[in-house]
Amino acid sequence: MEAKRVILALFLLFLLSKSSAFPSRKSRVHKPCKRLVFYFHDIIYNGKNSKNATAAIVGAPAWGNKTILANQNHFGDLVVFDDPITLDNDLHSAPIGRAQGIYVYDKKEIFTAWLGFSFVFNSTEHKGSINFAGADPLMNKTRDVSVIGGTGDFFMARGIATLMTDAFEGEVYFRLRVDIQLYECW
Amino acid sequence: MEAKRVILALFLLFLLSKSSAFPSRKSRVHKPCKRLVFYFHDIIYNGKNSKNATAAIVGAPAWGNKTILANQNHFGDLVVFDDPITLDNDLHSAPIGRAQGIYVYDKKEIFTAWLGFSFVFNSTEHKGSINFAGADPLMNKTRDVSVIGGTGDFFMARGIATLMTDAFEGEVYFRLRVDIQLYECW
Amino acid sequence: MEAKRVILALFLLFLLSKSSAFPSRKSRVHKPCKRLVFYFHDIIYNGKNSKNATAAIVGAPAWGNKTILANQNHFGDLVVFDDPITLDNDLHSAPIGRAQGIYVYDKKEIFTAWLGFSFVFNSTEHKGSINFAGADPLMNKTRDVSVIGGTGDFFMARGIATLMTDAFEGEVYFRLRVDIQLYECW
Numbered sequence: 001m002e003a004k005r006v007i008l009a010l011f012l013l014f015l016l017s018k019s020s021a022f023p024s025r026k027s028r029v030h031k032p033c034k035r036l037v038f039y040f041h042d043i044i045y046n047g048k049n050s051k052n053a054t055a056a057i058v059g060a061p062a063w064g065n066k067t068i069l070a071n072q073n074h075f076g077d078l079v080v081f082d083d084p085i086t087l088d089n090d091l092h093s094a095p096i097g098r099a100q101g102i103y104v105y106d107k108k109e110i111f112t113a114w115l116g117f118s119f120v121f122n123s124t125e126h127k128g129s130i131n132f133a134g135a136d137p138l139m140n141k142t143r144d145v146s147v148i149g150g151t152g153d154f155f156m157a158r159g160i161a162t163l164m165t166d167a168f169e170g171e172v173y174f175r176l177r178v179d180i181q182l183y184e185c186w
Numbered sequence: 187m188e189a190k191r192v193i194l195a196l197f198l199l200f201l202l203s204k205s206s207a208f209p210s211r212k213s214r215v216h217k218p219c220k221r222l223v224f225y226f227h228d229i230i231y232n233g234k235n236s237k238n239a240t241a242a243i244v245g246a247p248a249w250g251n252k253t254i255l256a257n258q259n260h261f262g263d264l265v266v267f268d269d270p271i272t273l274d275n276d277l278h279s280a281p282i283g284r285a286q287g288i289y290v291y292d293k294k295e296i297f298t299a300w301l302g303f304s305f306v307f308n309s310t311e312h313k314g315s316i317n318f319a320g321a322d323p324l325m326n327k328t329r330d331v332s333v334i335g336g337t338g339d340f341f342m343a344r345g346i347a348t349l350m351t352d353a354f355e356g357e358v359y360f361r362l363r364v365d366i367q368l369y370e371c372w
Numbered sequence: 373m374e375a376k377r378v379i380l381a382l383f384l385l386f387l388l389s390k391s392s393a394f395p396s397r398k399s400r401v402h403k404p405c406k407r408l409v410f411y412f413h414d415i416i417y418n419g420k421n422s423k424n425a426t427a428a429i430v431g432a433p434a435w436g437n438k439t440i441l442a443n444q445n446h447f448g449d450l451v452v453f454d455d456p457i458t459l460d461n462d463l464h465s466a467p468i469g470r471a472q473g474i475y476v477y478d479k480k481e482i483f484t485a486w487l488g489f490s491f492v493f494n495s496t497e498h499k500g501s502i503n504f505a506g507a508d509p510l511m512n513k514t515r516d517v518s519v520i521g522g523t524g525d526f527f528m529a530r531g532i533a534t535l536m537t538d539a540f541e542g543e544v545y546f547r548l549r550v551d552i553q554l555y556e557c558w
Contacts, residue, residue, distance in 0.1 A: 030341070030372065047434065058431035058448040058476070059244035059264060062233065062252035066434035076244040076266050078288075078431060080448050080486075082479040100478045100507050101486045102450075104244070106286045107268040114266075114287040116302055116488055118507035131506050131518045133334060134317050135286050135304035146317045146335025148505060149518025151532055155402070156555055160337055183342055183372075186402065186555075216527070216558065245430035245450060248419065248438035262430045262452050264474075290430070292472045293454040300452075300473045302488055319520060320503050321472050321490035332503045332521025346523055369528055369558075 032159065032181035038119070039166060040083045040099040041091045041175050044069070049172065055081035059104070069171050073112075074105035085119060089166055089175060097121040103136070111138040115145060121153070128152020130180065132161055147182060158184035218345065218367035224305070225352060226269045226285040227277045227361050230255070235358065241267035245290070255357050259298075260291035271305060275352055275361060283307040289322065297324040301331060307339070314338015316366065318347055333368060344370035404531065404553035410491070411538060412455045412471040413463045413547050416441070421544065427453035431476070441543050445484075446477035457491060461538055461547060469493040475508065483510040487517060493525070500524020502552065504533055519554060530556035 045053035047067035057066040061076030070077050080102055084095035101117025113136040118129045129152060134145025142164050150157030159182035168174035231239035233253035243252040247262030256263050266288055270281035287303025299322040304315045315338060320331025328350050336343030345368035354360035417425035419439035429438040433448030442449050452474055456467035473489025485508040490501045501524060506517025514536050522529030531554035540546035 045434065056433040056448045058433050058436075058450050059266075061242040061244050061266075062231065064244075075268075076242045078244050078264070078266065078450070080431075080433075080450065080476050080478050082447075082484075098479075100484065102476055102478075104266050104288055106266050106288075107284075112268075112286065114302070114304060116486070116505065118486060118505075120507045120509065129507050129516070131520070133302065133304075133319065133505065133520075134337065135306045135315050137306065144315070144337035146337065148317070148319075148334045148520045149530070151506065151516035151518065155532070156530065158335070158342065160341070245452075247428040247430050247452075248417065250430075261454075262428045264430050264450070264452065290452050290474055292452050292474075293470075298454075298472065300488070300490060319488065319490075319505065320523065321492045321501050323492065330501070330523035332523065334503070334505075334520045344521070344528065346527070 030183055032183055033185035034157075034159075034180075034182040036180040036182075038085050038087065038096075038178050038180070039089050039175055040085045040178065041173070042081055042083045043173050044079065044171065046172055054083045055079050069105075072108045073110055075108040076105065078102060078104040081117070085121075089177070091173075091175070096123050096125065101132075112136065113138060126153050128154045130154045130157060134161075136163060138165065147180065150182075154182075156184065156186040157182045216369055218369055219371035220343075220345075220366075220368040222366040222368075224271050224273065224282075224364050224366070225275050225361055226271045226364065227359070228267055228269045229359050230265065230357065232358055240269045241265050255291075258294045259296055261294045262291065264288060264290040267303070271307075275363070277359075277361070282309050282311065287318075298322065299324060312339050314340045316340045316343060320347075322349060324351065333366065336368075340368075342370065342372040343368045402555055404555055405557035406529075406531075406552075406554040408552040408554075410457050410459065410468075410550050410552070411461050411547055412457045412550065413545070414453055414455045415545050416451065416543065418544055426455045427451050442477075444480045445482055447480040448477065450474060450476040453489070457493075461549070463545075463547070468495050468497065473504075484508065485510060498525050500526045502526045502529060506533075508535060510537065519552065522554075526554075528556065528558040529554045 043054045045056040058080050059078030064070030083099040085097040086093040098120045103113045103115045106114050115136050116133045118131045120129050131149045133148050142162050144160050147159040162179040164177040166175040166177040229240045231242040244266050245264030250256030269285040271283040272279040284306045289299045289301045292300050301322050302319045304317045306315050317335045319334050328348050330346050333345040348365040350363040352361045352363040415426045417428040430452050431450030436442030455471040457469040458465040470492050475485045475487045478486050487508050488505045490503045492501045503521045505520050514534050516532050519531040534551040536549040538547045538549045
């Protein structure tokens, strides 16, 4: 009798242990193992702002050039960037890292882009990088891209990053809010 | 006696449960947790087809230009695309999403490319995105790229996408069949 | 009594089994499930070396061109490459695969790049591909990028690749050592 009760307890423990070890694959609602919110600031070179610019058009379609974003919703413009990352929405706050990579406007009818980039940290708070890729339909209030890997403090990270346009000025400055939710933390 | 038999059963259950929870890491043959087949259609801008074009050359080598794919197997041509995705191989079928991103021809001796792109869905059937990256040796009948992440319905997806050139017309239109096999589904 | 001892043994086995199945998520020190070291060789087209060149500038900023790397630490130069991979550091060793993809110099103040590329193997030793993405702060002795996926022999691989500049000659040739550590092997 007692043995049976122990077996039952053990069995329940077993079930519990399994499900708690991998909750995210079982439950419908996933909780991030890490969450980080940052802002980054993109100033596109327009021929006049070489001192402040953090990004430049380096690819353009046949009908475009490299100092003015192309018409048809910038379709075909490929931009390289090295943008400061800040903890709040102030461009002049001390940067805690750099957002580096490319984006390309990829649709004629509306503004939408494809992104491949990294957050690079080398401060007391964070050392390492987070790598991202995904579609960015700019006109949506929020849009999700994938966290496809990480190094250093973010070793082997995977997750989702929710982008939000926090501000923009003409076609020169825009600021993105990034809400990073990691679901695989090592 | 009875206790022992229960223990044995429990032990077998335990083994079974473990192996069935993570079959793919144990067995040599992996079964996808989700499989999807689509077609997408790429019409490259050539200076005359701006109405129909879904893609444009935006980067080219020193010896190339942006309205004709470069010689030497298009080495160095970087193309941005926003291609309709369909369920069958008919360009005129109702698109159920868009394939958006870049490819670049990366070899002088034969046709081969490198791809970074996303499938973007916003229909009743699928909402969300699937992100891809990998080498595309075009001359092979099939070639595999990686599913590096997903969002929405494809939250945290990983897997393999097998590409197949289903048709092409000159150097303007080509149609790819994509067989997506996800091995990580959340 | 005996039953209890068996239960205890079973319980210990259970704990052991769980922890040994996923050591990397529990322990602080992670051991790769596979490790590979390669070299690859990049010869950038400079207008004179078209025979030997394995890479070409295909995107450049407004102030640059495609036969000379731009000033300001090449900021904005986007390079497409198809580089031989060798087992040792000799450019003339038999290549065992190709490194294919893009890199882009993304900072004005120092040399740093963003990489998206694949290793493509089709030999008796390795068949398949490994896909990479990440930031490459060139001036650091070593820098880590992410292994974001793989196909064939490297089916579903994830991990870290540590890059090291092994040699360079002017702004035409450079050789990278890549130490690939996979932490997810299927």
